[in-house]
Amino acid sequence: MEVQNKKWDMKKFSEMRQEVLNQWPTGKEVDFEEAVRYHQNLPKNQIMTNKLREAATKNNTLIQPRAGVALLDEHIELLKFLRQKGKADVLPTTIDSYTRQNRYEEAEKGIKESEKAGRSLLNGFPAVNYGVKKCRKVIESVDCPVQVRHGTPDARLLAEITLAGGFTDFEGGGISYNVPYAKKISIEQSIYYWQYVDRLVGIYEENGISLNREPFGPLTGTLVPPCISHSIGIIEGLLAAEQGVRNITLGYGQCGNLIQDVAAVETLKELSAEYLKDYDVMLTTAFHQWMGGFPQDEAQAFGVISWGAATAALSKATKVIVKTPHEAFGVPTKEANAEGLRATRQVINMLKDQRMISSQELEKEKEIIKRETRQILSKVYELGEGDWAKGAVRAFEAGVLDVPFAPSQFNAGKILPARDNSGAVRFLNFGSIPFDDKIKEFHRRKLAERAKAENREVSFQMVIDDIYAIGQGMLVGRMDSKIA
Ligand code: 8ZB
Numbered sequence: 001m002e003v004q005n006k007k008w009d010m011k012k013f014s015e016m017r018q019e020v021l022n023q024w025p026t027g028k029e030v031d032f033e034e035a036v037r038y039h040q041n042l043p044k045n046q047i048m049t050n051k052l053r054e055a056a057t058k059n060n061t062l063i064q065p066r067a068g069v070a071l072l073d074e075h076i077e078l079l080k081f082l083r084q085k086g087k088a089d090v091l092p093t094t095i096d097s098y099t100r101q102n103r104y105e106e107a108e109k110g111i112k113e114s115e116k117a118g119r120s121l122l123n124g125f126p127a128v129n130y131g132v133k134k135c136r137k138v139i140e141s142v143d144c145p146v147q148v149r150h151g152t153p154d155a156r157l158l159a160e161i162t163l164a165g166g167f168t169d170f171e172g173g174g175i176s177y178n179v180p181y182a183k184k185i186s187i188e189q190s191i192y193y194w195q196y197v198d199r200l201v202g203i204y205e206e207n208g209i210s211l212n213r214e215p216f217g218p219l220t221g222t223l224v225p226p227c228i229s230h231s232i233g234i235i236e237g238l239l240a241a242e243q244g245v246r247n248i249t250l251g252y253g254q255c256g257n258l259i260q261d262v263a264a265v266e267t268l269k270e271l272s273a274e275y276l277k278d279y280d281v282m283l284t285t286a287f288h289q290w291m292g293g294f295p296q297d298e299a300q301a302f303g304v305i306s307w308g309a310a311t312a313a314l315s316k317a318t319k320v321i322v323k324t325p326h327e328a329f330g331v332p333t334k335e336a337n338a339e340g341l342r343a344t345r346q347v348i349n350m351l352k353d354q355r356m357i358s359s360q361e362l363e364k365e366k367e368i369i370k371r372e373t374r375q376i377l378s379k380v381y382e383l384g385e386g387d388w389a390k391g392a393v394r395a396f397e398a399g400v401l402d403v404p405f406a407p408s409q410f411n412a413g414k415i416l417p418a419r420d421n422s423g424a425v426r427f428l429n430f431g432s433i434p435f436d437d438k439i440k441e442f443h444r445r446k447l448a449e450r451a452k453a454e455n456r457e458v459s460f461q462m463v464i465d466d467i468y469a470i471g472q473g474m475l476v477g478r479m480d481s482k483i484a
Helices: 010-021 024-030 032-040 047-059 073-082 103-119 125-140 156-164 188-207 226-242 258-274 300-315 333-349 358-382 390-397 437-454 460-474
Strands: 062-064 091-092 146-151 168-170 212-214 248-252 282-288 319-321 418-419 424-427
Touching: 010 156, 010 188, 024 125, 024 156, 032 062, 032 156, 032 188, 047 062, 047 091, 047 212, 047 248, 047 282, 047 418, 062 333, 073 091, 073 125, 073 333, 103 125, 103 146, 125 146, 125 156, 125 300, 146 248, 156 168, 156 188, 156 424, 188 212, 188 226, 188 390, 226 248, 226 258, 226 358, 226 390, 248 258, 258 300, 258 358, 300 319, 358 437, 390 460, 418 437, 418 460, 437 460
Parallel strands: 062 319, 091 146, 146 168, 168 212, 212 248, 248 282, 282 319
Antiparallel strands: 418 424
């Protein structure tokens, strides 16, 4: 198989569909025509694209938690709680790890054991096992749009069931839900699986049902330079649009330096509009509060959460994905989850009418991110001989696309990021990223400034120190100044 960025024809899609729907008994509940009618009757306020369009028009930033538990009633109660006590604008359903790996037998056991124990023993909601009707129970219990959030290289059946089940937004992509999540699945394979998901969404669109797709911006979540996540997000956006997707939210994970982060969200908007100009798509943005290691202390965690909220508001991201004070420990209680939302809401409200002053520094940072992203994407396009899917596969082989700290054996893993003296994420190792000398020189100079300030050499130790810094109460990993 060589994957191509070309819209699938109905024959190819329908043949695969039979196979997909047979993967688990609940696949039989999917009746596409009936699902279209179900969506036609959904209240307007439960359609994600409506909420996103309204927020984008008014320059508002929506707040969204992550949440998912094993038992249906408990999951419904959780979502209602986050809406009522956390004032979430839009809700998620986070899928458990077994389902993400297509291990539905084990998910089934997880449900049974959770029922026995009377509490969730899975780390998310096993939507495939529950099937279409039970997904609709979730949707009908709340009064806002609900998105599927997961981490699944092969999400074909999950998409069939949840979209037929009334979810109006589906996270992920062929690169962003493979490279950070899987070791052994080729990029080609996961792009192919995700073309199916995108084509499915495209077919809903062709039937008048507006759905949203959101590539997973943060990737590994730790010190990912903006140009890397921008390049991958834009490629996934292009692949989705080719299959008929009309509404795309591109994501970015907070790095921690305000100017770099605002520059990142602004350039994500500008670059994606530029690269997707030939497609009729609505583009919006999702800002993820810090995705790396968190402090254990809840008060410190609220500091991190609030700084993410401030950055989201100042960058005018369409949506912010909210962390909780339990982040360092795992799946949060619903109370902690609502607290993260309320802290975020407070800051967003206080900043919504303020703007970042356009400064030379901000403009310079934007220019750098744009040049870097364009240089990467040009090379991807060249390697693919004009085909973004082929280009993506070959770019990973060549290390032209390279995600730091990713488990995938199809990722070169040669680049190394480190913070500069103001905490912006720079490149310590370029691997095979195709930057020109001017950009390489810029990164070297920025890291040299930090080295001088800390009176040490630029080295791998900085990378390690930076990985742990926020969890230890800092942004830049200067080993002399931990507070925790
Ligand atoms: C890649 C996403 C990781 C983030 C959170 C983690 C982390 C995962 C759940 C969840 C609430 C869940 N996360 N699963 N949050 N409920 N079932 O996603 O804590 O922040």
